[in-house]
Amino acid sequence: MGNDQTISRVISIIARHDVVLGVIPLGAPSQIARILGIPQGVKACDTLSARIIEKIDLGKINGHYFFSAVEIPAAEVKLECDGCYQVELKESSDICISNIGNFLGFSGRGIISNPRDGFLEASVCPTHKRNFFLSSFYKKEFKKDSFFPIKKVKIVSEKEEVQLIADGQEKIKTPATVEIVPKKLKVVVGRQRTF
Structure with missing residues (x-):
């Protein structure tokens, strides 16, 4: 749960482990959540429960x-x-x-x-x-x-x-x-x- 800054802070930790990142946008509008197709509010939970998982590139x-x-x-x-x-x-x-x-x-x-x-x-x-x-x-x-x-x-x-x-x-x-x-x-x- 959080916004773009939250995701940016944890990305280096998550990238080192075999886990799936799920985002529930909170606070300021989240560009990353929008790009990933995650809606605001309760609808985010519905999207996460659908479990459409993609493998994406990261920058280093x-x-x-x-x-x-x-x-x-x-x-x-x-x-x-x-x-x-x-x-x-x-x-x-x-x-x-x-x-x-x-x-x-x-x-x-x-x-x-x-x-x-x-x-x-x-x-x-x-x-x-x-x-x-x-x-x-x-x-x-x-x-x-x-x-x-x-x-x-x-x-x-x-x-x-x-x-x-x-x-x-x-x-x-x-x-x-x-x-x-x-x-x-x-x-x-x-x-x-x-x-």
């Missing part, structure tokens, strides 16, 4: 499991992706590496992630300055976002340590390795799940 950052996403706000970092290619961000960019759900990234667009596909989804949104003439005319900030699937990424910062935020609360500093752990968690889901 420097040995710690996370459920939803790792965010890196306004950073100049290098991403070494899947041991195959590098993305070097010379300008400050907001980065989100997502495992599950339709979370609003820094760009305001949703990141659609499937927790059963064996991939994390990364979004990179430059935080460069506005084009003064166009932005004053259109009242918009122009950014070009990049989205790409990854299995493993090493995040390195050359100038200074950068803080990463896992599941909206756990703070980890660079260098960091983020990877997918396929089918790591058994979880009770409802018919209204978003994946």
Whole structure:
């Protein structure tokens, strides 16, 4: 019983054991419960008793499991992706590496992630300055976002340590390795799940 923060706090413990996670959302609206298709209130008990169990992927950052996403706000970092290619961000960019759900990234667009596909989804949104003439005319900030699937990424910062935020609360500093752990968690889901 609890909200997204409760799930985030216990996920590393649950992931180390062969147990099934069932969620009864309490308190603030739970994005994770919504994504899993678990309704609020008494109806959550009906969903849990139906026992529809799915095996889903978890993310892992420097040995710690996370459920939803790792965010890196306004950073100049290098991403070494899947041991195959590098993305070097010379300008400050907001980065989100997502495992599950339709979370609003820094760009305001949703990141659609499937927790059963064996991939994390990364979004990179430059935080460069506005084009003064166009932005004053259109009242918009122009950014070009990049989205790409990854299995493993090493995040390195050359100038200074950068803080990463896992599941909206756990703070980890660079260098960091983020990877997918396929089918790591058994979880009770409802018919209204978003994946």
